[in-house]
Amino acid sequence: MEFNHQSVLAEEVLSFLDKKKSLKIIDATLGLGGHTLNFLKNRENISFIYCFDRDSDAIEIAKKRLEHFNKKIKYINDNFSNIQEHIETKVDYIFADLGISSYQIENDKRGFSFNSDERLDMRMDKNQDLDAHHIINNFSTNDISEILKNYGEERNHKKIANQIGKNREIAEIFSCKQLSDLINRINYKKGKINSSTKSFMALRIAVNNELESLEKFLNNSTKLLKSSGKLMVISFHSLEDRIVKNFMKYLEKDCICPTSKMICDCEKTSELKILTKKPIVAKSAEINQNSRSRSAKLRIGEII
Numbered sequence: 001m002e003f004n005h006q007s008v009l010a011e012e013v014l015s016f017l018d019k020k021k022s023l024k025i026i027d028a029t030l031g032l033g034g035h036t037l038n039f040l041k042n043r044e045n046i047s048f049i050y051c052f053d054r055d056s057d058a059i060e061i062a063k064k065r066l067e068h069f070n071k072k073i074k075y076i077n078d079n080f081s082n083i084q085e086h087i088e089t090k091v092d093y094i095f096a097d098l099g100i101s102s103y104q105i106e107n108d109k110r111g112f113s114f115n116s117d118e119r120l121d122m123r124m125d126k127n128q129d130l131d132a133h134h135i136i137n138n139f140s141t142n143d144i145s146e147i148l149k150n151y152g153e154e155r156n157h158k159k160i161a162n163q164i165g166k167n168r169e170i171a172e173i174f175s176c177k178q179l180s181d182l183i184n185r186i187n188y189k190k191g192k193i194n195s196s197t198k199s200f201m202a203l204r205i206a207v208n209n210e211l212e213s214l215e216k217f218l219n220n221s222t223k224l225l226k227s228s229g230k231l232m233v234i235s236f237h238s239l240e241d242r243i244v245k246n247f248m249k250y251l252e253k254d255c256i257c258p259t260s261k262m263i264c265d266c267e268k269t270s271e272l273k274i275l276t277k278k279p280i281v282a283k284s285a286e287i288n289q290n291s292r293s294r295s296a297k298l299r300i301g302e303i304i
Ligand SMILES: C[S@@+](CC[C@H](N)C(=O)[O-])C[C@H]1O[C@@H](n2cnc3c(N)ncnc32)[C@H](O)[C@@H]1O
Pocket: 006, 007, 008, 028, 029, 030, 031, 032, 033, 034, 035, 036, 052, 053, 054, 055, 058, 078, 079, 080, 081, 097, 098, 099, 100, 101, 102, 124, 213, 214
């Protein structure tokens, strides 16, 4: 199977990699290996890259694409939130390109895409028990409504959840297409975007516990960076971006005392310098070529 895969903000990320000193890198979201391949092709000074992905299929595909460089790579099939359990040395860069890959979206069998007649799945890690089918057919309509509201900012979250409740009393909601047809009958379609987009994103975030994993990953990752090491994160929606932004802002602060305090006694020191006061976004040329890059935001922090 061929995949229509283009790495987002590839040039921008690469431009932050030092050209001279020997570099150790962690790519926390290997996907199809696009960014890692770009790093290795353009920086001979990279001595090693640790590559994580929760999706064993993605690792197998990337391994083939990166065959030429495999001596410099260790593949780790785990959630990036467990980063510390696998890495014993400090590194120069930790990079994450969040979300799902084109492989996962385009592969009908993975149950992420609107038109798939396959079982609602959406698990990045196929060994995980919880999938989208379980949430849609077993969670209370209240819980489904909360997921759609909190993770998808879906306006019609209550209506959709109630309709799911009614439909599943008659027969289980099995496929992605059945769910997307149900949502599209409630949501008015604007422009080219499928009107189930927000609900599908919300479900995916819930199935994969994405926000909690991200928080854990950020907390663990900075401990693995050398002094002057850089944390580089690309996010694709506001919830993720807010977590990354607030995390970096907190680490940058050198005081967390309440403003009412005259003398600081918090002992907080600044641990990171934010290098991107505003996030780096894709240029129009990239957006024209790859619409997914439209919502990408790259934030970079350097350990002090
Ligand atoms: C946007 S893709 C990465 C694309 C990659 N940078 C490239 O250029 O080919 C995101 C990848 O991260 C993986 N992923 C997402 N969340 C993860 C997590 N918590 N732990 C490990 N891998 C994760 C997904 O399975 C997916 O393969």
